[in-house]
Amino acid sequence: MNLQWYPGHMTKARRMMQENLKLIDLVIELLDARAPQSSRNPDIDELGKQKSRLVLLNKADLADEKKNQKWSAFFQEKGFYVAMVDSRNRGSLKTVHSIIQKACQEKIERDKRRGIKNRPIRAMVAGIPNVGKSTFINTFAGKACTKTGNQPGVTKGKQWIRLNKSVELLDTPGILWPKFDDPQVGERLAMIGSVKDDVVNIEELSLKLLSYLREEYPGVLNRRYHIEEDGEPVKLLEEVARARGCLKKGADLDYEKAAAMLLEEFRSGKLGRITLE
Ligand code: G4P
Numbered sequence: 001m002n003l004q005w006y007p008g009h010m011t012k013a014r015r016m017m018q019e020n021l022k023l024i025d026l027v028i029e030l031l032d033a034r035a036p037q038s039s040r041n042p043d044i045d046e047l048g049k050q051k052s053r054l055v056l057l058n059k060a061d062l063a064d065e066k067k068n069q070k071w072s073a074f075f076q077e078k079g080f081y082v083a084m085v086d087s088r089n090r091g092s093l094k095t096v097h098s099i100i101q102k103a104c105q106e107k108i109e110r111d112k113r114r115g116i117k118n119r120p121i122r123a124m125v126a127g128i129p130n131v132g133k134s135t136f137i138n139t140f141a142g143k144a145c146t147k148t149g150n151q152p153g154v155t156k157g158k159q160w161i162r163l164n165k166s167v168e169l170l171d172t173p174g175i176l177w178p179k180f181d182d183p184q185v186g187e188r189l190a191m192i193g194s195v196k197d198d199v200v201n202i203e204e205l206s207l208k209l210l211s212y213l214r215e216e217y218p219g220v221l222n223r224r225y226h227i228e229e230d231g232e233p234v235k236l237l238e239e240v241a242r243a244r245g246c247l248k249k250g251a252d253l254d255y256e257k258a259a260a261m262l263l264e265e266f267r268s269g270k271l272g273r274i275t276l277e
Contacts, residue, residue: 006244010177017047017174023158024170025107026052026100030127030136033063033084035276036071038188039128041176048126050104054071054078058094058132060084062267067275076162087136096140100167122160122168126174130194133173139160141169197260206259207233209266210240212276220271237262 021027027048032039036057055075060068068084075082086092101108104121109117125133136195141161159171177193180186190200191209210233213220221229227239240246241258246256265271 002219005177005180011061013175014043014047017044017126017176018113020158020170020172020174021048021051022120024051024124024161027099027174028056028106028123028124028125028136029080030056030058030087030131030194032131032132032194033057033060033068033071034274035188037277038185039131039178039192039194041128041179042127043179046175051105054096054099054103055080055082056136057082057084057085058087058127058136059090060077060087060092060204062269062273064273064275069197085136087139088140090139093136093140093218097164097167117163120162120165122170123167123175124170126176128189128194134150135176137171139175163257183206191266191276192262193263195270197263202263203237203259204253206237208264209262210236213271213274217272217274220274224265224271 027044029040029048031042037153046116056067057063057071057075072084074084081099083096083099085096100121100123107121111117127133141163155190160168161171162168166240178185178189180189186195186200187205187208190194190197190205210221214233214236217228221236221240223226225243226242227236227243229236231239237255237258238253240262244258244261246254246257246261265273
């Protein structure tokens, strides 16, 4: 599971974060609502300890609504401002503007006391790969967003996106490195599609997902594939393969194909709104 992140990657990402953090007041930390703990790197707490903090439970549209509420309360108790969002949907980001103001109230008052007027709040989006950082920036900034980040030679220095007269967003997100210490973290990140499929065994992964679904979301597999939910995960995968006609030449069941299809259907929300932790 560690394959994608070598220590060198981590050092580089950390250095970038440290540099960018110097420039900003607020960290907008994106987590995947389907696995908020596994998609979070707690090192950000140390790195961003002087900053205002906003946690966005992104892809909330794919996650279990009840668990969204629980995770939201969990992070609020820890002292973060929190919002549940679908970053592809501009409407769901409406509340984020007012939450940013609240999260930065202290800074705004401090500026006032010092006689500094109209210094915008500067914010940075951060999160592990694939959590939705670019999508969030594009939707949140809307038409105001001019993408200059990917043109080598064009971008010199930092680019800021002016959201309104009081908030500016750094156009390059901070990339946090996933923390794979616990093997379950890697599994959950692979299930939600944040670890590339070519570095995991998708059949094994699908068996773990089947086992979890059967325990935590009874009825989901039956509704989607019309299969009985008793029996070992291997049997469930076999039934999914049969139900969907996943066959190899010679009419043997194609488990790999069934596993890939199951994972795709989970990731895209076709199995319903499911949270893994
Ligand atoms: P990153 O910058 O953090 O690496 O993530 P990015 O924005 O590229 O988003 C990764 C994938 O997650 C994209 O899908 C994006 O559409 C999807 N996504 C982002 N936010 C949300 C959300 O709130 N809800 C849902 N359901 N999906 C979200 P993709 O399949 O890689 O690309 P595409 O096929 O959608 O273009």
